[in-house]
Amino acid sequence: MKFGGSSVATGKKIRHVAKLIAENRSEECGVVVVVSALENVTNQLIQAAEEAKKGNRDYIRKFKQEMLERHLAAAKEAISDKRLEADTGQVLIDRLGELEQVLTGIVFVGELTPKSRDNVLSFGEKLSAPIVSGALNDMGVSSQHLTGGEAGIATDNNFGEAGLLMNVTKFQVKKNLEPLLKKRAVPVVTGFIAATQNGETTTLGRGGSDYTATILGAALEADEVWIWTDVDGLMTADPKIVSSAKTINEMSFQEATELTIFGAKAMHPRALEPARKEGIPVRIRNVFSPANQGTLITKEKKVKTEDGVKAVTLVRNVAMITVSGAGMVGAPGTAAKVFEVLGKENINILMISQSVSESNISLVIQRNLLERAVNTLEIALLGRDFIREVMSEDDVCVVAVLGAGMKGMPGVASRIFSAVAHEGINVRMIAQGSSELNVSFVVKEKKGDDTVRAIHKEFKLSTK
């Protein structure tokens, strides 16, 4: 079971989480817990690391004090037994002392490397896990807290977005956690952080706690991985856009991966991988309404919607670039050149389409990278005789329509675009992957919400 930052934001919420854990374990079924940092703490740590780099010692002193007060208050609220509270408090004091040293080190060196940044970021989870574990012990559930490295999660040294070494991890996690489970204890493991084989702290990338949970689930061959969050599961659309949006009861891994990539609910992009490989079902559930069964993600592709469409999502903060020139027609290598240039600049392409006439290629990228992307493309491509123009639009968004049942079903695209046309909305660019799991297209940003609502209505997603 993984609990995100908003589920462990305060001592009161942590008590609630501990109760959920206690209620959901049984004689036959042990539980391993993964926790995120307390809400917003990782962001604050990033800020503190930046301030340290600038040499701001006052900030660091104040920051440490605030962190200490918040975490001690949470421990006090979550743990009623005085001795247990004091033990947990001591762990928090020690760890924050260590964090202060790391930050002071950065002040002195005046440099923030990816390695020292990961070290700073790891403290959010290193402070939350002891409190959750303490709350469990307080309820009479024997528990122990461990860092991701202590649990056995091994990675390479690509700090900031470390790559998992699954074979070593599997071996180590079994060795470290199975004895605890045999004793009926509940291991509480820090999400997001791991270690290299030399014991250096690494992180798995923002939102990495989900990934930690599926890694541990896969290593231990768990029956299920439960991601407890603050929504009812994956939804047919963002409820802020479509008030009648519904929770999707079941999805395949493929569908869920598409949905998470398109940002239905920010989830780590690799989070489903380990579970999918081992065929371990993943359940997304709401901590604040545990009676709801949430969304079950399984291997089987159970297609229930006869129309094939399961969800429609909106991706904001994107921009579209169009590279055009008659000389591109029949000139192999143009697309390769465009991708190579952007790849070298580390600019990720979210969507691509080329007309059959080959006279232009359109791309969608993150909006904050637009200027850099256009400059790079202009420098690399203009002046070559086959490219005439690099154009861009930054007031657009992507609408993605998803569902495995769309595959091989004629007429879905026509219904999508008729519904959009009916609203008088102009479609700027279209792409459908040959997987046929999604159709994505670009519209003006101010039309994004209306587009989502039109499609949700056309496929009657609130009644499925």
Ligand code: ASP
């Ligand atoms: N605390 C980390 C983050 O905010 C990891 C997580 O919450 O999953 O990115």
Ligand code: MG
């Ligand atoms: Mg999170």
